[in-house]
Structures are given as structure tokens and as C-alpha cells.
Amino acid sequence: MAKVKEIYAYLDSLAPFSLQMSFDNAGFLVGHGNSDVDGIMVALDITDQVIQEAWEANCQLIVSHHPIIFHPARSITDGDPTGRCLLTLAEYHIAAICAHTNLDAVAGGVNDALAQRLGLSNVQQLHQDGIDALGRPYGIGRAGEVQGYKSAGEFAVFVRDALNAQGLRLEDAGKPVRKVAVGGGACGDMLEDAAALGCDTFVTADVKYNAFLDARAMGINLIDAGHFSTEDVVCPVLADWLEKGFPELRILRSQHHKEVFSCL
Numbered sequence: 001m002a003k004v005k006e007i008y009a010y011l012d013s014l015a016p017f018s019l020q021m022s023f024d025n026a027g028f029l030v031g032h033g034n035s036d037v038d039g040i041m042v043a044l045d046i047t048d049q050v051i052q053e054a055w056e057a058n059c060q061l062i063v064s065h066h067p068i069i070f071h072p073a074r075s076i077t078d079g080d081p082t083g084r085c086l087l088t089l090a091e092y093h094i095a096a097i098c099a100h101t102n103l104d105a106v107a108g109g110v111n112d113a114l115a116q117r118l119g120l121s122n123v124q125q126l127h128q129d130g131i132d133a134l135g136r137p138y139g140i141g142r143a144g145e146v147q148g149y150k151s152a153g154e155f156a157v158f159v160r161d162a163l164n165a166q167g168l169r170l171e172d173a174g175k176p177v178r179k180v181a182v183g184g185g186a187c188g189d190m191l192e193d194a195a196a197l198g199c200d201t202f203v204t205a206d207v208k209y210n211a212f213l214d215a216r217a218m219g220i221n222l223i224d225a226g227h228f229s230t231e232d233v234v235c236p237v238l239a240d241w242l243e244k245g246f247p248e249l250r251i252l253r254s255q256h257h258k259e260v261f262s263c264l
Contacts, residue, residue, distance in 0.1 A: 002246050004061055004095045005033035007040070010245045011063070011099055015109055016132055021101040025067045030086065031095025037061045040246075042239045043254035044232050046085055046096055053256050055092045062089075063238055065110070065231060067098040103234060105129060105138040110184040112142060113233040117162055118182060118203065120144025126181050127193045141183040141190050143197050149177035152201060152221035159203055163229040167263030169207065171215045171222040175200040184230045195220060205230045228259045 008028045011017075020026045039059035043050045046068040054062050068085060076083045089096060103109040115123050126141025149155040155177040156170045179201070181194035186206035191214055194202040201221040215222035235253055242251045 001036045001038045002249060003033065004028070004031055004035045004037055004097070007037060007061065007063075007242070007246065008033070008097050011097060011241070014241055015099050015103045015106045017099070017102050019102040019105055019130075019132060019138055024101045025070050026098050026100040026102050027067075029067060029069050029096050029098055030089045031061070031093075035060060035093070035095055037095070037249065039250040039252065040242055041252050041254055042235050042242070043257045044228060044235055045257060046089075046098070047257060048081075048085060048088065049256045050254050051085060051088050051092065051094060053254055054094055054252075057250075057252055059250070059252060060093065061095045061097065063097050063099070063242065065098070065100060065103060065234055065238075067100050068096050099238070101140075103238075104140050104184060106132075107136060107138070108237065110231055110234040111140065111182060113237050114182045114184045114203075114230055115142040115144055117233045118159060118180065119146055119162075120180055120182070121146070124197070126183065126190060126197065141181060141187055141193065143179065143181040143194065143199055146177055146180055152177060152223070155180075155201065155221070156223050159223055159225050163225050163233070165225045165229040166259050166261065168226065169212075169224040171212045171220075173200075173216060173219045173221045175219060175221055177201045177221065182230075184233070185227050188224075191215060191218070191220065191222070203230070226259065 041054035041059040123144040125139045128139040152172040181199040181202045183204040187204040188207040188211040205227040207224040
């Protein structure tokens with residue numbers, strides 16, 4: 001077995017929680033640090049269904065990307081979704097560690113996983129935010145090269161299938177796809193970073209209407225592939241990290257947490 005605090009320290013060594021953005025609330029958010037763990041559930045979000053799945057699998061810890069507590073709580077009751085989840089975690093004695101924007105930024109995290117899934121080569125940072133305590137550069141987004149796509153539409157179909165997305169939104173600027181920027185989750189405001197690196201295509205999520213207008217004016221193909229689809233790629237990475245760090249533990253990926261909407 002391992003302690004919750006030992007697992008937190010290990011994840012902190014790979015994706016330092018000190019690198020999270022100022023608005024974020026990543027970290028060890030629920031539970032006792034000295035609690036024993038022999039099973040870990042990995043999921044993008046901590047939902048009622050994920051908690052139930054973890055409890056039925058006898059997991060004492062959930063490691064997620066999105067924080068279970070994001071905004072300050074004025075109360076914790078079963079009258080709202082977050083309060084209900086927190087109460088259930090406590091009642092089931094399940095701890096929660098959430099690696100969010102720190103995992104977005106570090107090498108090997110969300111954006112490297114997304115770049116790899118989409119077959120990018122010669123990958124570089126889209127935007128460098130800084131250097132960590134060990135001298136490692138970190139930043140949100142990646143950019144790299146692809147081959148064999150004559151149109152944005154052709155590449156968009158590949159993106160949809162590679163990410164198992166329910167659907168996507170596309171601004172086709174009429175450019176063949178050669179250099180692609182990626183930003184897992186809501187990174188539409190990084191369109192200018194993509195342009196500065198000479199990217200003809202940007203894949204991200206939660207894109208606002210004005211960003212599509214900007215992409216058209218700038219002549220950049222813009223693909224909104226969905227928040228879940230562009231970030232769920234990190235769950236296998238988290239599971240792999242945990243398996244390597246704690247080979248004696250059972251590491252499970254949630255089978256019930258899927259995209260929350262469908263496209264008609």
C-alpha cells in the first residue's frame with residue numbers, strides 16, 4: 001500500500017502543483033494524507049458516477065484533471081452537485097487529488113498527450129510560461145508538423161476520429177494543413193500564439209464566436225474538438241505515471257465517465 005500524501009508528492013514531482021495558474025485550485029483537495037491506498041481511480045472529472053465507480057472498485061483515491069473544488073464553497077450539502085460529491089467522498093472515505101493547469105503546462109502532460117494523439121512531429125511549446133525549480137520549461141499548448149492533409153476538412157475528420165469526439169466545429173480558412181497548434185481545453189485565446197509560430201491550423205475547445213471570426217480574418221484553420229475530447233487524452237498518461245510510480249497498486253481508469261453531450 002501507499003499513503004495518499006506519498007502519491008501526492010510523486011505527482012507533484014512530475015507536474016508541480018506550484019505551477020498552476022493563479023485562478024486554479026489544483027492539489028490534494030479531499031481526504032486524509034495518511035490514509036492507505038491500494039486502488040486508484042483515474043478520471044477527467046470527479047462526478048457522482050465516478051465516485052460510485054471508485055467505491056464499487058474499492059479505490060481509496062481518485063486522481064482527476066479537473067478540480068472537484070474550484071470556487072470557494074459557502075456550504076457543503078446535498079443540494080448542489082459539488083456538495084453532494086464532497087459528502088459522498090467523505091462518507092466513502094475516498095480521497096481526491098486534482099492536477100489541473102499544472103498538468104496542462106508540464107512536459108508529458110495534457111498538451112503533449114494531445115499532440116501525440118494527433119500525430120504531431122517536431123513538437124515545440126506554443127507559449128512558454130516559465131522555468132520550474134528543476135530548470136524545466138513549462139507552458140500551455142504545443143505546436144508541431146503533420147503530413148498528408150490537403151485540406152482542413154480532411155484533417156478535421158482525422159481529429160474527430162482520433163479523439164473520439166461527438167462532433168466538432170470548423171473554420172476552414174482554405175489552407176492545407178502542415179503546421180498545427182494544439183491547446184487542450186479552452187485555449188481559443190491563444191490563436192495569436194499559433195499565428196506567431198506560423199501555424200496554419202489550431203485545434204482546441206470551447207471556442208467563442210469571435211475567435212472563429214478572428215481565425216477567418218487571420219487565415220488560420222480553427223477546429224473546436226470539445227473540452228472533454230481534447231483533455232481526456234491525459235487520463236492514460238496519469239494512469240501510466242501512477243503504474244510506474246506505484247506498481248504494487250491497482251490503477252483503474254474510469255469506464256463510465258464519457259462526453260456529457262451528443263451532437264445531432
